[in-house]
Structures are given as structure tokens and as C-alpha cells.
Amino acid sequence: MTLLSVEGLTIDLPGTQPGLVEDVTFEVNEGRCTALIGESGCGKSLTSLAVLGLLPPSVRVSAGAVVFDGVDLLTCSPRQLRKIRGGPVGMVFQEPMSSLNPSMTVGDQIAEARRLHLGEGRKVALARAKDLLDRVGIPNAARRLAAYPHEMSGGMQQRVMIAAAIACDPRLIIADEPTTALDVTIQAEILSLLRDLQRDLGLAVLLVTHDLGVVADFCDDVVVMYAGHIAERTGVDDLFYRPAHPYSAALLAAVPQAGQSRSRLTVIPGRVPTAGAFPPGCRFGPRCAHFTAPECARPQPHGRTRCGRVASGDLVLEGALHG
Numbered sequence: 001m002t003l004l005s006v007e008g009l010t011i012d013l014p015g016t017q018p019g020l021v022e023d024v025t026f027e028v029n030e031g032r033c034t035a036l037i038g039e040s041g042c043g044k045s046l047t048s049l050a051v052l053g054l055l056p057p058s059v060r061v062s063a064g065a066v067v068f069d070g071v072d073l074l075t076c077s078p079r080q081l082r083k084i085r086g087g088p089v090g091m092v093f094q095e096p097m098s099s100l101n102p103s104m105t106v107g108d109q110i111a112e113a114r115r116l117h118l119g120e121g122r123k124v125a126l127a128r129a130k131d132l133l134d135r136v137g138i139p140n141a142a143r144r145l146a147a148y149p150h151e152m153s154g155g156m157q158q159r160v161m162i163a164a165a166i167a168c169d170p171r172l173i174i175a176d177e178p179t180t181a182l183d184v185t186i187q188a189e190i191l192s193l194l195r196d197l198q199r200d201l202g203l204a205v206l207l208v209t210h211d212l213g214v215v216a217d218f219c220d221d222v223v224v225m226y227a228g229h230i231a232e233r234t235g236v237d238d239l240f241y242r243p244a245h246p247y248s249a250a251l252l253a254a255v256p257q258a259g260q261s262r263s264r265l266t267v268i269p270g271r272v273p274t275a276g277a278f279p280p281g282c283r284f285g286p287r288c289a290h291f292t293a294p295e296c297a298r299p300q301p302h303g304r305t306r307c308g309r310v311a312s313g314d315l316v317l318e319g320a321l322h323g
């Protein structure tokens with residue numbers, strides 16, 4: 001069952017770049033994890049912020065719909081959105097301190113969410129906050145209720161943010177690079193916590209990540225973005241075994257694998273074009289090893305891929321895994 005459906009989402013940077021994010025369409029299904037991947041600057045954060053109604057004022061949505069549980073969030077009032085955020089839709093960002101309130105104890109922050117969204121009294125809400133800190137693996141939860149965010153390590157702060165995200169029994173969690181700011185061992189712990197919560201609570205997750213290992217371990221579906229477009233959307237196995245866009249194949253080829261010699265590791269030449277400088281035709285064209293004119297002049301989504309050459313069977317790509 002579809003829980004979140006993003007339909008033709010288009011975000012403009014007025015005066016500079018129409019289609020900063022263009023015609024982005026994908027779904028997040030109930031109880032499943034969808035990864036949003038792509039290099040830096042491809043529009044992953046703008047897309048997830050648009051879903052939450054949290055876009056910066058300098059950009060604007062010019063087309064599309066974001067339907068969550070039957071309601072188009074793009075037509076909701078700020079008040080309705082505040083009810084949804086932190087309620088049925090939880091958020092986890094890269095920098096915990098950007099969303100935690102530095103002047104409030106972690107117990108009060110989590111309890112306040114329950115009071116606001118679920119109408120609980122302070123005592124009940126605080127007891128629940130303690131259970132939530134326990135659930136996300138914070139030792140001495142009862143004592144930690146009275147701690148301020150700055151008294152905790154980055155990993156612990158991220159656990160608090162996850163506790164806040166799940167505090168009001170959400171159905172969907174949107175996590176934008178939730179572990180990038182943490183060191184590697186803590187990253188793995190936070191991801192396995194997220195995965196356990198997802199399974200135990202039956203959550204749907206939209207996970208923005210750079211890490212294809214995380215995609216393989218954690219996600220069911222993948223949306224690959226390039227320069228504001230969706231290059232490909234597909235199931236995880238298909239991505240690794242049978243990528244359907246040259247950009248996806250290039251991302252996979254750039255990931256080191258055990259036993260692979262360094263010389264086989266390919267980098268993608270060039271860079272993601274910046275806003276205002278998108279090339280005509282396929283936006284990946286100038287970096288694509290398979291670019292041919294005129295086939296690549298007017299790419300359109302065909303099923304799972306935006307690459308017309310792959311869609312027509314003219315081009316078959318190699319996966320990172322075989323079988």
C-alpha cells in the first residue's frame with residue numbers, strides 16, 4: 001500500500017533555474033524503506049524538505065503533489081503541516097543540534113511532542129519519554145531525561161532525535177543522511193537502530209543517503225536522482241544486478257568492492273551541474289559514457305528509467321552484482 005506518493009514534484013529557483021527539481025515522481029510504501037540516492041547537489045534534500053513543507057524561502061514548488069495518506073501536503077496550511085510533522089511523519093536530520101532545542105532537557109522535548117500531538121499530561125508524557133530513550137538505546141534513561149542536548153555525544157544526540165521522531169507513533173520517517181556527521185562505528189549502530197525500529201514499528205522510511213552499502217542493507221526500493229531529475233527508480237536487487245540508467249551503473253562502479261583491484265574502480269568524470277547550468281537534453285549526457293546524439297536529446301521517463309537508450313533496448317548496462 002502506498003503511504004507517500006510524490007507526483008511530478010517540480011521546484012524552481014526563481015530568476016535562475018526552473019526545474020531545480022523537475023517532475024519527480026516516486027512512492028514510499030507502507031512498512032518499506034525507499035532510498036533517495038545521488039551525488040551531492042542532485043536535489044535529494046530539496047525533495048525531502050518539500051515533502052515536509054520545509055523548503056527554504058528562496059525556492060518554490062511550481063508543480064506537483066505530495067500525497068500522504070490521501071492528503072496533498074502541498075495544499076495544507078502551515079498549521080495542518082505542524083500537526084503532521086512530528087506526528088504521523090517523523091524527521092531525522094544529519095545534524096541533531098539543528099533540530100534539538102538546546103535550552104530544553106531531552107525529556108521535556110520528547111514529552112512536549114506527545115503533549116502537543118497526543119494531548120498527554122506532563123507526567124504520562126515524561127514516563128513515555130523515558131521508555132522512548134530506553135528504546136533507542138540510551139543508558140540510564142531515567143536520569144538522562146534531565147540532560148540537555150549539549151551534554152550528550154553526537155551519537156547520543158542522534159538517538160534522542162530518533163526518539164523524538166518516533167515519539168508520536170509515526171507511520172513514515174524521513175531521514176536525510178542521518179549518520180553522515182558521525183564516525184563509522186556509531187553510524188552502523190544508528191542505522192541498525194533505525195532498521196530495528198522500522199521492522200518493529202512497521203514504519204515506512206524515506207532514507208536519503210550517499211552510501212550504497214546502506215542501500216543494499218537497509219532499503220527495499222531506490223530512487224536515483226541526478227541534477228534534479230529521477231534517473232531511475234527501482235527495487236534494490238534490480239539496481240545492483242540490472243541497473244537501468246548509465247548514472248546508476250556509474251555510481252555502482254565507483255563503489256570499491258572487496259577483492260577488486262584499485263585500477264578497476266571508475267570515477268565518474270566531471271561534476272553535477274549547478275543550478276542555472278543544466279545542459280539541454282539529458283542532464284547526465286555530458287558525463288555519460290554512452291551518450292549518443294540524437295538519442296539523448298530529449299529523454300523522458302520510460303517506466304523505471306529516464307534513459308531512452310536503455311528503455312529501447314539499444315543499451316544494456318552491467319550491474320555491480322551478477323546472477
Ligand SMILES: Nc1ncnc2c1ncn2[C@@H]1O[C@H](COP(=O)(O)OP(=O)(O)OP(=O)(O)O)[C@@H](O)[C@H]1O
Nearest residue numbers: 013039040041042043044045046047056058274275
Ligand atoms: N536555498 C537554496 N537556494 C538556492 N539553491 C539551492 C538551495 N538549496 C539547494 N539549492 C541547490 O539545489 C540543488 C540541490 O540541492 P540539495 O541540497 O537538494 O542537494 P542534495 O542532493 O541534498 O546534496 P547533498 O548530498 O550535498 O546533501 C543544488 O544545486 C543546490 O545548490
Ligand SMILES: [Mg+2]
Nearest residue numbers: 044045046176
Ligand atoms: Mg542534502
